[in-house]
Amino acid sequence: MKVKVEQLASQLSRLEQALPVYLITGDEPLLCGESADAIRRHLRGLGFSEREVMHVDSSFSWEQLLESANALSLFAERKIIEIRLGSQKLNKASSDLLQRYLENPAPDNTLLILCDRLDKGAKQSAWFKKIEQCGVLVEIWPVEAEQLGPWLAQRAAALGLQLNSEAQQLLADRIEGNLLAARQELEKLQLLYPDQQIGAEQVIEAVSDSSRFDIFALTDAALQGQVVRCRHILQVLRQEGNEATIVLWALTRDIRMLHAIQRGLASGQNYDQLCQRERIWGKRKLLVRNACRRINSGFLERLLGKAADIDLAIKGQREDDPWLLLDQLTLQLSGCTLPLMELPA
Numbered sequence: 001m002k003v004k005v006e007q008l009a010s011q012l013s014r015l016e017q018a019l020p021v022y023l024i025t026g027d028e029p030l031l032c033g034e035s036a037d038a039i040r041r042h043l044r045g046l047g048f049s050e051r052e053v054m055h056v057d058s059s060f061s062w063e064q065l066l067e068s069a070n071a072l073s074l075f076a077e078r079k080i081i082e083i084r085l086g087s088q089k090l091n092k093a094s095s096d097l098l099q100r101y102l103e104n105p106a107p108d109n110t111l112l113i114l115c116d117r118l119d120k121g122a123k124q125s126a127w128f129k130k131i132e133q134c135g136v137l138v139e140i141w142p143v144e145a146e147q148l149g150p151w152l153a154q155r156a157a158a159l160g161l162q163l164n165s166e167a168q169q170l171l172a173d174r175i176e177g178n179l180l181a182a183r184q185e186l187e188k189l190q191l192l193y194p195d196q197q198i199g200a201e202q203v204i205e206a207v208s209d210s211s212r213f214d215i216f217a218l219t220d221a222a223l224q225g226q227v228v229r230c231r232h233i234l235q236v237l238r239q240e241g242n243e244a245t246i247v248l249w250a251l252t253r254d255i256r257m258l259h260a261i262q263r264g265l266a267s268g269q270n271y272d273q274l275c276q277r278e279r280i281w282g283k284r285k286l287l288v289r290n291a292c293r294r295i296n297s298g299f300l301e302r303l304l305g306k307a308a309d310i311d312l313a314i315k316g317q318r319e320d321d322p323w324l325l326l327d328q329l330t331l332q333l334s335g336c337t338l339p340l341m342e343l344p345a
Helices: 005-013 029-045 063-070 092-103 126-134 145-158 165-175 179-192 200-206 215-223 227-239 244-266 271-277 284-294 297-314 322-333
Strands: 021-026 050-055 079-086 109-115 136-140
Touching: 005 029, 005 136, 021 029, 021 126, 029 109, 029 136, 029 179, 050 063, 063 079, 063 092, 063 109, 092 126, 126 136, 145 165, 145 179, 165 179, 165 200, 179 200, 215 227, 215 244, 215 284, 215 322, 227 322, 244 271, 244 284, 244 297, 244 322, 271 284, 297 322
Parallel strands: 021 109, 021 136, 050 079, 079 109
Antiparallel strands: none
16 A cells, blocks of 8 residues: 555554565655654564665575575564665566565565665556555655745644744755755754744754755756746855866756757657657656746757856866856856856957
8 A cells, every 4th residue: 555654654553463565765865764764663563573684786686585584583583674675676587576475475574675766667567566555655755845844844843843934934945955954953953942932043043054955956946947046056066066067067958958849849749758758757847848938949059058168167268267157057047137148258
């Protein structure tokens, strides 16, 4: 059965006996870790006192699973076999073996499988459907920007904290994208200001800027036209020591992608097929469609020309500051009405 992460604890409490398999998939470390802890606590309460961890890599043999599951414990203890799959994919042989095991699982063992976010193909596989049928499946998604405020309020309330609206918004701005940092900062506020209502002033005094950004967050913000957020992300990337070359690569890649899609649409091609060709999936399809409507192909061609000039500045063949030029390029891609910068020859 599929279980939402926020409902996991209540669903587990209703289970009077262990299921043969539990799968946690996602790329949000805090929520994945907390979900795994909740399942381990639940299983310990059912008598699973032994735990064996298997790390799956290219040399891993899935026969080890059968050997471990069929091995008798010297102390007759029930055992959790924890399989850390990571980004590894199951081939047909390993998929068949896992399904065979789940057809007749060892009664005193249960599987806990942890893996990165699975793609559409994996979710349509026979092994995934088998787990959904006979076990617990927890899919974890990142907390989106618009969900972060309520998420923080819920977490704060669980710690006995009350955040006013200004404190909540400021905290969200400071830790955007980093839920591990959010938990740490809330725990710090709990220690510093117990049984108090937390305002913006307390957050400013106690909380550092822990934004977790990467180049893909920057390009997504630019495509969504989020000017202020673009500048903040770019500033954090620079402060964290990221190379200007990598940032330029990401921006240029998306500018070329938009240009290719616009050309395809102009020639009558199907948008979904264009997205498949350009490897655009999920929520990003709507983001890209909106950006294509907002930005015309001629403007994109001019941005590509300026990107080439920024490359020369990064290589020292121009005296301009590459980060200043990247800031201008990002703002223009996000829709800020600045004139295209003219670099000296």
